[in-house]
Amino acid sequence: MRLLSTALISLLITVLPAWAISAGLSSDQIVSICNSQKEIYLIDVFKNLKPTFGYQQDEALKGEIDVDGDGVHDILHGDFVAKIFELNNRPLKTYGMKGYGKTSVQGALGDLRYFIRSKQIPVPGAIIMAMSHSFSIEKIKIELLRDKKIDLNFSNIHLHSDKIIQAIKDNYGDSHMLYSFFKDVQDLNKLGVPVMVASGNDYSTKVNLASLMGTTSIGARDLNNKVAAYSNENSYVSVYRPGDFIGRKIIGGVDINNDGVADFSQSELSGGQSLASIYKSKKVELLDIKDVGKNLDNEFFISSRNFNLKTGVNSEATLSLFDATYGDISHYPSNMSFFTQRDGSLLFNPAGDNSLNQVSINYGTSFAIGNLCIQ
Numbered sequence: 001m002r003l004l005s006t007a008l009i010s011l012l013i014t015v016l017p018a019w020a021i022s023a024g025l026s027s028d029q030i031v032s033i034c035n036s037q038k039e040i041y042l043i044d045v046f047k048n049l050k051p052t053f054g055y056q057q058d059e060a061l062k063g064e065i066d067v068d069g070d071g072v073h074d075i076l077h078g079d080f081v082a083k084i085f086e087l088n089n090r091p092l093k094t095y096g097m098k099g100y101g102k103t104s105v106q107g108a109l110g111d112l113r114y115f116i117r118s119k120q121i122p123v124p125g126a127i128i129m130a131m132s133h134s135f136s137i138e139k140i141k142i143e144l145l146r147d148k149k150i151d152l153n154f155s156n157i158h159l160h161s162d163k164i165i166q167a168i169k170d171n172y173g174d175s176h177m178l179y180s181f182f183k184d185v186q187d188l189n190k191l192g193v194p195v196m197v198a199s200g201n202d203y204s205t206k207v208n209l210a211s212l213m214g215t216t217s218i219g220a221r222d223l224n225n226k227v228a229a230y231s232n233e234n235s236y237v238s239v240y241r242p243g244d245f246i247g248r249k250i251i252g253g254v255d256i257n258n259d260g261v262a263d264f265s266q267s268e269l270s271g272g273q274s275l276a277s278i279y280k281s282k283k284v285e286l287l288d289i290k291d292v293g294k295n296l297d298n299e300f301f302i303s304s305r306n307f308n309l310k311t312g313v314n315s316e317a318t319l320s321l322f323d324a325t326y327g328d329i330s331h332y333p334s335n336m337s338f339f340t341q342r343d344g345s346l347l348f349n350p351a352g353d354n355s356l357n358q359v360s361i362n363y364g365t366s367f368a369i370g371n372l373c374i375q
């Protein structure tokens with residue numbers, strides 16, 4: 001093998017195209033942004049929260065997240081992410097997307113880029129987006145690179161970013177949403193604004209294409225402080241934050257960070273009887289099978305959450321689907337996971353402490369991004 005001289009290596013580094021991948025920000029750099037006075041912008045969908053810019057969803061919209069665990073959705077994704085920032089005492093500005101469609105996601109980032117360029121808002125410390133565009137390695141090889149034989153895996157994919165981005169441009173044109181997103185990120189980086197994305201909740205079977213675009217990818221840790229099983233882990237992910245939130249019913253509402261203080265008041269929530277209490281101690285063999293989805297031998301999901309579970313684990317985006325899809329961009333795998341006890345009865349105990357007030361669990365790398373500013 002021929003060794004490259006240091007001079008040649010530095011020459012190669014300097015002649016890399018401007019859009020060559022960076023490994024993303026380090027944990028120290030993120031801490032420094034969090035400690036600065038600079039604003040952090042969250043692009044997401046909001047129902048409860050009135051965003052600083054953009055749309056607030058119609059009240060009639062049912063939401064996506066069930067905080068009090070009664071099977072009825074209470075709030076939207078961005079409300080939950082913003083709440084986590086609030087719990088960490090980190091001020092946040094928000095941009096409300098109209099939905100998850102192509103124009104919403106990329107349009108919001110383009111809008112902020114325009115506001116910053118035209119000095120309508122101060123240069124923020126970061127823009128964060130919790131959207132995941134999940135692609136498997138095989139799909140990238142076949143659909144994008146059109147090369148089945150290329151040696152591509154989750155450890156070396158960062159070396160191929162340029163090639164993959166070029167393939168998106170060549171195959172789908174430079175007005176494709178992903179290529180526009182890439183150009184916006186590059187422009188924002190030049191303006192000194194890092195863009196951060198959730199690494200995705202695909203159990204490392206896929207990669208979030210937004211990770212390739214010069215962003216910083218945030219993965220999730222679980223309650224045991226390990227990399228969460230659902231969190232994508234690949235060569236783009238440099239930082240992991242806690243991503244699991246157990247809802248506990250307490251006086252005044254639901255507590256999601258176990259400090260004994262309600263974070264969502266009763267009036268914000270649907271307020272029905274929790275599935276945890278309805279199904280607790282019921283014997284699984286006596287339940288109508290339509291109500292229950294079986295995952296592992298002793299693990300069951302109550303039906304209202306099965307959709308989310310399947311969306312999170314099984315969905316895979318295709319480039320043509322970025323026009324108006326919901327499930328292919330959002331990956332929100334939370335579920336009411338009951339386990340059977342020895343006598344066959346069900347138990348909902350995600351915290352593992354057997355406390356009886358547990359009513360929900362919401363987890364994901366997008367919630368880990370809410371914890372961006374804690375280490």
Ligand SMILES: [Ca+2]
Binds near residue numbers: 066069074
């Ligand atoms: Ca609810």
Ligand SMILES: [Ca+2]
Binds near residue numbers: 256261
């Ligand atoms: Ca709390």
